[in-house]
Amino acid sequence: MSHQVRVVLLGAGLVVTHFFALRLLPAGSQAATNLSVGMLILCALIAAASAARAARRCAGRARYGWAVLAVGMVGWAFGESVWAYYVTFRAGIAPFPNLGDFGFLTMVPAAVAGMVAVLGVRRGLLRVVLDGLIIAGSLLFLSWVFVLEAVYQAGNLTAAAKAVSLAYPLSDVLLAAVALILLPRATAGHRRTATLMLAAAVALSVGDLGFAYLNQHSTYTCGAPIDTGWVAGFILVALAAHRAPSGRPSDSGQSAPFLPWLPYVPLAVAVLSAVELLARGEQLTAFLAVLLGTVILLVLIRQMVALRDNTALSRDLHRVVAQLRVREQELHHLAYHDPLTGLANRSLFVQRAEDALDGPLALLYLDLDGFKPVNDQHGHAVGDALLVEVGHVLRAETRTGDLVARLGGDEFAVLMPGVTDRAEAEEVGARLTDRLARPFTISGHRVVIGASVGVGMRAPEDLDVDAVLRRADALMYAVKSTRPGRHAVLHPA
Template sequence: MLSWLGRLLRTAAPTRGHAVLCAAVAAATVALFAAFVTGVGGPLVAQNLSNVALFAGALAAAWGCLVRAWGADRHRVRWAWALIGLGNLSWGVGQMFCIWYETVLGTAVPFPSLADAGYFWMMPLTAAGLLLLPTSRQSVAQQARSILDGLMIAASLLLITWVIILGPLVAQGADSSLALLVTLWYPAGDVVVLTIVLFVLARVRRGGPRPMSLPLIGVGLAAFTVSDSGYAYLTLTDSYGSGAVLDLGWFAGFALILLAARKPGTGAAAEDPQALTRPLGVMLPYLAVLGSLVTSTVEVLRHGMHDTVVSWTRSAIILLIVGRQLLTLLENRSLTRDLEARVEARTAQLRASEQRFQALVQHSSDVVSVIDRDGTVSYQSESLERVFGYDPKDAIGKRLPEIMNAEAGARLRAAVDAISGTPYANRVIELPVRHADGHACIVEVTMTNLLGDENVHGIVLNSRDISERRELEDQLVHEAFHDGLTKLANRALFKDRVEAALRRRGGSEMAVLFLDLDGFKEVNDSLGHAAGDALLVQVASRLGDAVRPGDTVARFGGDEFAVLVDAVADAGAADEIAARVIDALDEQFLIDNQEIHVQGSIGIALTGPDAQDADQLMRNADLAMYRAKSAGSGLYARYDPQMHSGLVEKLQLAADLRRALDNGDELQLHYQPTVELRTGDIVGFEALVRWRHPVRGMIPPADFIGLAESTGLIRPLGQWVLAEACRRAVEWGGDKPLTMAVNVSGRQFDQPDLPQVVASVLAETGLPADRLCLEMTESVLMTDTEENLAVLLSLKEIGVRLAIDDFGTGYSSLAYLRRFPVDTLKIDRSFVERLGGTTPDAALARTIVQLGQSLGMATVAEGIEQYAQFLALRRMGCDLGQGYYFARPLPAEEAVALLRDPAAVAA
C-alpha cells in the first residue's frame, strides 16, 4: 500500500492527486475499521495488520512532510515541515520496535520500552515545527498579548485534560514513577501540541502563501490525542492490546498529516494588517477559558470539591486574564492617544489644504466664477480685479451674459444651455471681453457643470486672458508663411495662394512667374551678405511696384522670387508683366553708396492641359526660368511642353548612364593617335569615351559628358576611363613606350583625393607615371586657383604629365602659365582650321607655338584634317598633332592594327 501511495503522489497532478489520495486514505481507514469490528482472521491477524498499517502510515506521513520540506522556498517553512516529518519518523521507529516485540519475538511489549522512546519524540518535534511557522509581524505589546493568550489557552486545555484524563490516571497510580510519567506524557504532550496548533492558527500570517494546512494537522493531532488518552488509560489498567479500534485514531492522524503535506499551498494574497483583530484571534483564549470553567464547575458539582492542581490552575488562569485585560487597557489608551493625534493631524492637514486651495484660487492667473443655470454669479474669485480690472464684489448677484457685449453674452448662454443637462460636462469657448481700462481681450473660458455637486451647485467658469498668446500665434503663423527678410510670402503661402486661385478661377487663365537674379552671387562674394540682403529687399520692393495690386509676390529663398498673376487675359498679358519686371530690375541699385546692376531671368507658366494643379504650374515656371537663364541674362521664356519632355529625357538618360556604369559593357574607349609631326611616328594616344546605348545606339560624348558632370556621375566615369586607358597603355607599350592622354573635368578636380586616385590606378595597372598625360581646360585652372594649383603640384609629384586642352579659347594669362606646372599646350582646332584654304591665317597658331617654346612646353595641334595644315604646323615647329588627317578615334582593336602598320599614318 505504501509503494502504491508513493507512485500516486509522484505521478498525479496536484489537484487530482490530492483527491485520489483522500479517497485512498478513506478507503484504507474504512478497511481497517471493518477488520477490527468484524474480527476477520482473529485477534492475531488484526494485531499484525494494525502494527504494519501504523508503521506504514507513519513512514508515509514522514515521507510526505520531508518531500514538502525539500520543495519549500522559505527557510523557516522548510524547517517546519522537516521537524514535523522527523516527528512522524520517530513515531514510526517506535512502531518498528513494537512490531519487533509482538510479531518477531511474539511477546507483549513491555512498558515503558524502546517503542516508547520513539513515540516520545513525536510531540516535541511536531511542536517545534509548528512554532517555526512564520506569523504576522507584531509590536512588543502585541507579542506580550500573544504570549498571554497562548498561556491562557495552554492553562485552560491543561485544566480540561487534568479533570477529564490526567487526574483520574494519577489517581489510579502506576507500577513505577517512570511508567506514570510516560503514561501522562502522551495526553499532556498532545494537549501542548493542540494548544500550539490553535495558537498558530489564530496568529498565522494572513498575507502571503499559506505554508501548510493547519486544520488538517490539527484534526490529525486531535485524533492522536484521543488514541493517546485511551492508550494511557488502558495501559494503567493493563488492558491495552494492539489491533484494537483505538489504533484507528493514530492511523487517521498520520493520514491527515500526509494529506496536509500533499495539499497544494494557497496563492499569495495581500497582507492584512487587521489579521490579529479578527474574531478567531481575539475570542479563542476566552473560549478556552470558558471551556475550562465549565469543565471544572461540572467536576465540582459531581464531587463537591476539586484537587490542588485544579485550584492552582484556575488561579493562574485568573491572573493571566487580569494581566491580559491590563495590557489591553494600556493598548486602548495608547490607541486612543494615537487616534486623537491622527485626528488632530488630519484636521490640520484639511485646514492647510483648504487655506492652500483658497490661496491658489485667489492668486491664480485664472479667474474662477460660479454661476447658476440663468448665468447669475454666486461666487467670484478676487483674481478678477487683477486680470480684468473689475471689482469682484460688483459681479456677485449679476447675470453674466447681460453685463457682456451681445456677441459674448449669446455665446456664453449657448454654452451654458449645452452643458447644463449633462452632469460634469465641460466645454471650452473663447469670448471677446473688454478690460476695465478699455482695451479688448480674448478670453478662454473652461466651463464645467457641477450643478449636481452638493458642495458647488453651479457651473464653474475658469477664465484666462489669452490675448498675448493669440498675438504670438498670429505672429508665428505670419512668420511661418512669410519671408523674414523681405516680408513677402514664402513658398508655402505662395503654393496655397496658387491652389486657391486654381479653385476659384472658373474659365479664366492665370500665370506663375519664376524669377532668378543673375549676378547675385558676385554681389554676395564681393560686398558681403549684408549688401546682398539689402539688394534682395530692394528687389522685393521693385517687384511689388511692377506687378498688379492683386498679384502675389513671394520669395522662395536665396535670389529666387515668384509672382502669381491671377486672371490674365492671354499669354501676352503675362509677357507684359514679365517685361515690366525685367525693366524694373534693369535700373541700377544703390547699395552702400555703390551702384549695382543685376538682371533677372524669368520663366512664365500659364494654366492649361499640362498644368492642372499648383505643383505642375510651379514646375513649368521653374523649367521655363532655366530655359531663359540658359539663353542669356535679362530675358524671359514661356513654358513649352518640350521643356518637360527634354527634362524627362535627361532624367532617363542619367538613369541609363548610371546603369551603364554599373554594368560596364556599354561604355568603351576609342583612341586617337598622337603623331610626332617631324617624323610621322605615333608617340601616344588620347582616350575618348564612347557610349553604345542598347536602344539609342552610339551616343556622342557631347550628349552625355555634360549630363555626367551635372549629376556627379563624371567622377566614377572618369575613374573608369583612367583605369581602362592606363591598362591599354601598358598592353601597347612594347619596345617603344607610348603616352596615354586622358581628359579630366572640373568636377573631378573638386575631389581632394584626385592625386590619390591617380596614384592608385597607376599602381594597379603598372603604368609608369611619366607615360600618363592628364588634359584639362583653361577654365579648370582659373577656378579656385590656389586649390587647383595644390592638386596640380601633387600630381606632378607623382610624375604624371599635365596638358592644357583647347588652349587659346579661354582667358589664361602668362602669369598663371608660369605658376602652373604644365608640360603641354594643345592648340584648339579653331586655330588649326585657319591654316587651310586659300587665305590661311597662321598668326594665332604660330604665337601659341612660340609661347610654348619660350615656356619650355610641348605643343600639340588638334583637328589636323588637311596636308596643308600638317605642313604649316611642322614648319612652325609644332611638336605633335592629332586629327582625321592621321586617323579618326579608333576602337582598341583598330588602334592596335594601326600601331602594327605605321605606314598607315601620313608622313
C-alpha cells in the same frame, strides 16, 4: 474527479479501513497487532513524505517548518518500529518505557516547532503567549479530570512509567494549544492548513489519551481500535502538507467571525466541568483549584493586555488621522497653489474670481519683460529664484484681501474684489510696474526686468471671469507691444 478529492478519499479510506479491520479482528490477536503496527508506521511515513515534499515546494520559514515536521513524523515511525520489534520478536512483551517512547515524544516538539514556522506569529507575541497558557491550562484541567489523575494515582506503574504516561497527553495538550492559537491568526492562504493541523492534533490527542487511560488500567493492547486516532492524525498531517500553499500566502480575505473566540472554547468547557463536579457534591483537588484559578487569572491579565493594546491602537489611530489631515491639507494646498512661489495657481484664482463675480472686481494681468534672457544667461535656478522674489513683491504691494496668483511661466494675476474704480486698479498696476523695474540681486547677480500690466474691470454683462481675464490679457499685450515695461492706462473699446 479532481486530484485533491482523490487524495482526501484515499486518506479517509485508510482511516476507515484501519478502524473497521480492528473491530472485526479478535482483540489482542497477532493479526490485529501486525495490521495496526504496520498501518501506523505506513501512515507516519506518509505524513513524513508529504511534509518533506511540502518543504521542497515551499520557501523561507515554511520550508524549514515542514522539514522539522517531517523529522518528527520519522521519529514517531521509529518509535512504532521499536514497538513492533517487541510485539513481534519478544512475544508481545515490551518494557515500558523503552527506546520507542523517545521516538514517540520527539514528534510533539517537532510538530510544534514546525507549525510555528509554517503558520508563523509575527505580532502580538505577548497575547499569543497568554492565549497559549490559557488554552494549555484549560486542556490540562480537562485531561486531568477525565484521564490523567487516574494515571497519576495508579499504583501499578513505576515512577518512570507514570512520567511517560503523563508525557503523552501533556504533549498533546501543548500540540492542541499551539494549533488553537495559530488557527485564528493564520492568513487566508494558510487557514486550511491550520485547520487540518488542529484536526490532526485532536486526533493524536484522542489516541494518546486513550492509550494513557487503558495503559493505567493495564488493558491496552497493540491493535486496539483507539490506535485509529493516531492513524487519523497522521493522515491529517499528510493532507495539511499536501494542501499547503507553495508561495507566501496572501493576507487578503476576512477571517471567520468565530475564530478569535476559538482559543476560549477549552476554557469554557473546563469551567463547565468544574461546575458539574461541584454540582455532584465532589470537591476540586488542590491541584485542580490552583490550576483553574491560575487560568482565570491569566484571562484577567489577557484582558488587561488587550485593553492596553486597544488604548495604544486608539492613540496610534488618532495620530494617523491627524497626520492624514495634515497631509490632506498639504495636498489641497498643492492642488491650488504654485509649488515654486507659493502663490495661488490658475485653478484657485478662477475659483475665487467666480465666487466674487456677483459683486464689483478688478483684475490685473501681469507679464514679466526680459525674463527669458535671465534664464538664458544665468540659468533656470536664478530664474526660479527671481520668480519667487517677484511673488514677494506682488504680495507686498497689494491689499490684504487681494489674491495674487501665478498663472504659469512668467505670467501673474491679481484679483481685487470690491474695486469699482478703474483708477484705483490702475494705480496698483503702476505701483507694481515701478517696483518690478527696480534691479533684483539673485545669487550674486544683478538682474533687471520689467512688467507689462493690463487691467480688466467686471462689466454687468460678464457671465464668467474668463471675459474679464480676456480683456485684461488683451490690454497687457497692447502695453507690451507699444511701451514694454510700462503700465498703460488704456480703456477697452
